[in-house]
Amino acid sequence: MAAPELHRFTLPNGLRVVLAPDRTAPVVGVSVHYDVGFRSEPEGRTGFAHLFEHLMFQGSESLEKLAHFRHVQSSGGTFNGSTHPDYTDYFETLPSAALERALFLEADRMRAPRITQENLNNQIDVVKEEIRLRVLNTPYGGFPWIWLPPVLYSTFPNAHNGYGDFTELEQANLDDCAQFFDTYYAPGNAVLTVAGDFALEQATELVNKHFGDVPTRPTPVRPSFAEPWPQGEQRAVHEDPHAPLPALAVGYRLPDPGTDLDGYLANVVLSAVLSDGDASRLQQRMVHREPLVTDISVSAGLFGPLDARDPDTFTVTAMHSPEVSEDRLLGVLDDELEKLAATGPQEDELARVAARWAAAMHRDHDRITSRTLSFGASELLHGRAELASELPERIRAVTTDQVAAAAKALRPDSRAVLVVPAAGGNQ
């Protein structure tokens, strides 16, 4: 597939719109990305951005509670939303006949969500069940995304738990909700993306019809979350009552993708050279040759590549047998990074990474939901929806020297190390 042709415009109220027509299948994807994530939630209200995401499904001026779900699903569609460090997204995937309906639903909650005490109480309970399911009642729950940031970062926005403490969730009130909505959910703080089977002119008209009269509201000044890189190696232990095996997470700072995209992408390539596939360096050595770990994975970006603005985290995570100490694992990691820093990866390693990235993008963009979200997030975070399609070429252009430089910057004296011991001693 050639990169889809992208069209963009901005409504007078400030809403940015990206249209990505592709008529190969009679389905459409609609998403709204708001420029607020859990890094922006106030101190004393951890978990609030995610809780608020739940509330946006609870009805709006034209829609009773439950109506949003029913209208999407009875149109043959599916829906969801998710909260990330720097943005919150809402989306529907539907047969193309339901395009106008999806735009109506998104516009109605952008204009006038109906937030009541009853629904707030209900969704606090639901979110607590979500946290029990994903964190409290499961081995390695929240590992590493909740437990590593407080070791690597020292400011509240970057360090705190985005799922939230139960006591703080329980304190959330209607005024918090109103202020959060009025501050961050202005049309000028959002990107609307429509992808799939539609005619450009008709979609433009429908977007204007439904979003055109969402009132203009002030757009917040985006805060900087910058903080210095850590001095020295920061270590911490996280006790997980369910973990059957010890686990290790190592976090490093990434270059700012906003000012040094090439440097950031060199880290993306580095992560793949280290752990993507059986022929990658850490898989070969640490899982099979020596062997030291059961599984290991490396990722540029705590939530994936380019899913957040600066600061973001390069992570290495491993599950290992109790006989292997974390210092032994760190020693091997440092050794492999030093080798890459000295000579860089081989050309054939780079070629493998490039081919897999191209294939992965095609597969990702073949699913209408992923394609819609990837354009929307790229437009919101990086100002260019096109970046989502250009990444394979940018990855292919990364050189051996750039990867060597990226490896050199992952220094033992500026990183976080999180140790998760096996529960109840070694099993």
Added chain:
Amino acid sequence: MTTTSYRTAEQIGHTEQGPRPLPALGVQTAASQPSLVDTVLPNGLRVIAVRKESVPMVELRLRIPFAGMDRLHAARAEVLANVLLTGTERRDRAQFDTDLAAVGGDLSSVVDPERLSIGGSALASGMDVLLDVLADALTGAVYRDEEVARESERLVERITMARSQPSVIAREALQKHRYGDHPFTKEMPEAAEIGEVTPEQVRALHKAAVLPRGALLVLVGDIDPDGAVAAVGGALAGWQSDASAVSLPKLPDLTPGDVRLVHRAGAVQSQIRLSAQALPRTDPGYAALQVANLVFGGYFSSRLVENIREDKGYTYGAHSYFEFTKDNATVLVEADTASGVTPAAFWETRYELGRLVLSPPSESEVDNARQYAIGSLLTSTSSQAGLCATLVALGAVGLSYEWLRDQPMRIADVTAEQVAEAAEKHFAPSRFTGIVVGDADVLAPQFRAIGGVVLP
């Protein structure tokens, strides 16, 4: 937060214009029918190849029936699946990965009590490499001693990790409760059994059971179906046997019964898992039952989710879905709930089962579920990977593309009367059995009081 310069929640929820009407649906275009070949090769392998050109990729799924009655079958099969793609005379582990990566490819294998599944994808231009790697493993896997030893070690650790997951604990308890020691229940071997597996046993199992006759290969992508079938025939020409791959013995129909409470000390959340006999997709009553299931708990806008999540906040997600084996189907109902509300959530779930019979789905509930069933089938098969997964699931129970093509029409024809009938026949609480995993010290008193639950 201070509130001074902001509107109130009440003000935010209203505009001058007031509520607006929901726009009508437009006219739906049908998906184009892909060109497709569905054939059986001389070696007995069924191949379905579909042209879907949305991206320059090809998706591959191979399913080989892989049942076994031996005490160590599950352990040997698990080791086999983990070592299959790590060594032949021509390739070692790294070479497999290197060759696949060169064409943007991936290939992996997993095994369950019914089948060995090999799945992957590659750039369409690299389909020949993907097939060559697959053929190499199917006809030439050597199971080197050191790979078997290392993968066995990792398996023991992974089994330990899996069995610490509440969802796995609940699944194993449910399988045992539903089917006793039928081989279908052995989804994961014991760690000790892995230690008994030798490389010779794994090589013998490959020879005896990794067979083309009775297996199914599906390719979907930017490919010419006839050319793809010819390429498969060429690549897999050396994969031959007169024997047929072994299917699981038929499952007995589920016996309804009391729900068993399984103790998990200190658990802050419980797993509710209920199950009853259902209908396979080939049954003429399946479409009506599918709609009944959606109304009950099969999608978000269902009675169960609207009750125990959106009204009462007992759970993050409640689900009701079908599990299909070759000649059999069951319905499973599940929810994870905090210990303090588990008996109440259990009670509401049984109440909704009873209500589906006594107060059957209305015309509008049926209409919404029908639209969802038709629309979600369209969106889920609009990608190469989605279509490939759907075709392999259908193919494994003997169905073909025609079933997928015609199912929307069958769903559209379902009436509210048929849904009510299906609900009465299949969703009555008296047809169910199941388990709850949770902290019995907290749960037992209330369960004892409401009855129908066997306490530990």
